[in-house]
Amino acid sequence: MNRRGRHAPVQQEAKAQINDKVRFPKVRLIGSDGEQHGVMTSDQAKEIAYGEGLDLVVVSDNAEPPVCRVMNYDKFRYEQKKKQQEAKKKQTTVETKEIKFRPKTDEHDLNFKIKNVKKFLAQKNKVKLTMRFRGREIVYSQTIGLEAMNKVVEALEGEAVILQRPKMEGRQLVMFVGPKA
Structure with missing residues (x-):
């Protein structure tokens, strides 16, 4: 040594x-x-x-x-x-992938991010969805923020299990989803 x-x-x-x-x-x-x-x-x-x-x-x-x-x-x-x-060799590791977006993220961009979430879930990974609010956007956290998270939940219905419902952590709205067993 x-x-x-x-x-x-x-x-x-x-x-x-x-x-x-x-x-x-x-x-x-x-x-x-x-x-x-x-x-x-x-x-x-x-x-x-x-x-x-x-x-x-x-x-x-x-x-x-x-x-x-x-x-x-x-x-x-x-x-x-x-x-x-x-x-x-046979051991599998489950990674947590993170997708970040903002309340002003456009519909097409949100659909693109949902497609990535589906890809991660197909690889048996957990996904952390994070919506960050800047400045005065924080007042929309319970309206626009929750609506966007609910859109994501609807799009992932049948393919994912919600491990943690959307909740505020500082200036971020965070939700965890995992692959369906």
């Missing part, structure tokens, strides 16, 4: 107790084929594992007596890493 601490520390994976690190007086042994060998001393279990050319790995150290398994530990770690990578 760098002396100045510029880099994040490397994550250490939890080290399992293997072979000579197994120091319990008695262990319950599971063979490489999954069959139970019963309770024996850890030295006897190591002899069985070494006889097969494999490793003795502690599976559950909270059990009474601790459970050990005979396996190829490197192959086991490799398969675990592969499973984690597959799970990571």
Whole structure:
């Protein structure tokens, strides 16, 4: 690690107790084929594992007596890493996209923004609709602002779920919509 601490520390994976690190007086042994060998001393279990050319790995150290398994530990770690990578690939992240407009936004421009909202919803993203009021426009927030938001809701009917109804946050009227499940 760098002396100045510029880099994040490397994550250490939890080290399992293997072979000579197994120091319990008695262990319950599971063979490489999954069959139970019963309770024996850890030295006897190591002899069985070494006889097969494999490793003795502690599976559950909270059990009474601790459970050990005979396996190829490197192959086991490799398969675990592969499973984690597959799970990571299948994970989907939901992003929140934002569409901003003003109370004076024209009908055509509003329709164009609604089309973009539909595109984002088709990609399974949430959408934050923000209407910003400048200066004296704030007096129209409950009239023109809510009408424009209601137009958007009507246009998205059947394609979206309203996660949060329009509400004022400072000088902005904000509404959240999400994809229909």
